[in-house]
Amino acid sequence: MGASTLYHLAQAGAGRVLLLERDPYFGQGATGRCAGGVRYQFATEVNVRLSIASLAMLEQFPEEIGRDCMYRKCGYLFVLTRPEEVQAFDQNVTLQRRLGVATEWWPGDEVRSRLPLMRFPDALAGSYHAKDGLADPNSVVMGYLQRARDLGAHAISETEVVGIDIHGHRVAAVRTRDARVACGAVVNAAGPWMGLVGQMAGLDIPLTPVRRQMVTTTPIPELPAGFPFVIDFAQSLYFHREGEGILTGMSNPGEKPGFDQRIDEAWELVALEAAANRMPILEGTGRLTGWAGLYEVTPDAHPIFGPTPVEGFWLVGGFSGHGFMHGPIAGKLMAEFVLGGQARSVDVSALDLARFSQGRMIREYNVV
Numbered sequence: 001m002g003a004s005t006l007y008h009l010a011q012a013g014a015g016r017v018l019l020l021e022r023d024p025y026f027g028q029g030a031t032g033r034c035a036g037g038v039r040y041q042f043a044t045e046v047n048v049r050l051s052i053a054s055l056a057m058l059e060q061f062p063e064e065i066g067r068d069c070m071y072r073k074c075g076y077l078f079v080l081t082r083p084e085e086v087q088a089f090d091q092n093v094t095l096q097r098r099l100g101v102a103t104e105w106w107p108g109d110e111v112r113s114r115l116p117l118m119r120f121p122d123a124l125a126g127s128y129h130a131k132d133g134l135a136d137p138n139s140v141v142m143g144y145l146q147r148a149r150d151l152g153a154h155a156i157s158e159t160e161v162v163g164i165d166i167h168g169h170r171v172a173a174v175r176t177r178d179a180r181v182a183c184g185a186v187v188n189a190a191g192p193w194m195g196l197v198g199q200m201a202g203l204d205i206p207l208t209p210v211r212r213q214m215v216t217t218t219p220i221p222e223l224p225a226g227f228p229f230v231i232d233f234a235q236s237l238y239f240h241r242e243g244e245g246i247l248t249g250m251s252n253p254g255e256k257p258g259f260d261q262r263i264d265e266a267w268e269l270v271a272l273e274a275a276a277n278r279m280p281i282l283e284g285t286g287r288l289t290g291w292a293g294l295y296e297v298t299p300d301a302h303p304i305f306g307p308t309p310v311e312g313f314w315l316v317g318g319f320s321g322h323g324f325m326h327g328p329i330a331g332k333l334m335a336e337f338v339l340g341g342q343a344r345s346v347d348v349s350a351l352d353l354a355r356f357s358q359g360r361m362i363r364e365y366n367v368v
């Protein structure tokens, strides 16, 4: 969000723009730990529209930004094993098609025949979209930063924001450990830590950090080149091709909120057992590496965009596990907010901070 916002502000001729990052390297927060999945398949119109706009930007990334972001359309297949999921996804597919997304609906037998390496005796149906896929988070962050710098913007790492100065009801400056940066506008793009930075401005942002983790395996020669991103929706268990092997992860429904990013080894065993049950070839495959990161979860699993009661203090975050894919359009929308007072490219007015206090929440079903 930070890198994309910086680039889009610079590109729109915003003048002096600065990105502050606490870590020694950029893109090592949630973005650097994510699975790289990009998809159109969502359950709400606003999320589908964000995907339509954002994935088009990934498609144009090499031309616009001058760097390959390794967008690979391997398709996303949601495998549905419970009747209530079939009903909900059927409605989702109708919505997606209405918006121009050509999602396919597969009966259980087709799911089984398309995934010979997997075991889904209980699959009732699958929803598949061929243009969903994967992109490389590091290339996207580095591409935006480089182009933003080419346009005269600044980005500084190892610089933690520790305070926000407010004069009257307006933001006046950002404080780091050894500097005060006077500014006319601040975009809080602190990902899972957005709530903490919000507190510095006296705001209560309902955002919960929740650990998620995954592992990658050693090469699997039998794995087809076009193996899709497969999601066993009932278990929140997913698989996609990573190099010559598989990346797999499963959301722990009992995970307590918090900032811990260490691997939970006990949960890793549970997840690997579930993965091997669906993909028996994994039993004879080695673990290559594993890591954990933080989801940034809001009460309705939708992001927060736009203004706050503090004038000039803007929010972009809370994507609840699918923010990488929406990063390109999110940065563009933030540039529109900061420079023009409102987002124009996609209508995100329903995703404001005020919706939580005003009871206007929207539920997203396709959360993994």
Ligand SMILES: Cc1cc2nc3c(=O)[nH]c(=O)nc-3n(C[C@H](O)[C@H](O)[C@H](O)COP(=O)(O)OP(=O)(O)OC[C@H]3O[C@@H](n4cnc5c(N)ncnc54)[C@H](O)[C@@H]3O)c2cc1C
Binding pocket: 001, 002, 020, 021, 022, 023, 026, 027, 028, 029, 030, 031, 032, 033, 034, 035, 036, 037, 038, 159, 160, 161, 162, 189, 190, 191, 192, 193, 197, 212, 213, 214, 292, 293, 294, 295, 296, 316, 317, 318, 319, 320, 321, 322, 323, 324, 325, 326
């Ligand atoms: C395991 C896992 C898998 C995921 N898989 C996917 C996926 O397949 N597809 C997808 O689209 N999304 C996925 N996500 C979600 C996605 O990673 C996030 O939604 C997205 O990366 C959020 O981006 P961000 O810029 O808001 O946050 P971040 O990338 O975390 O960036 C926030 C930055 O703010 C910095 N920061 C925080 N506080 C301060 C401070 N006080 N001062 C200065 N800097 C500060 C942090 O160091 C960090 O670098 C996944 C997430 C996880 C954890």
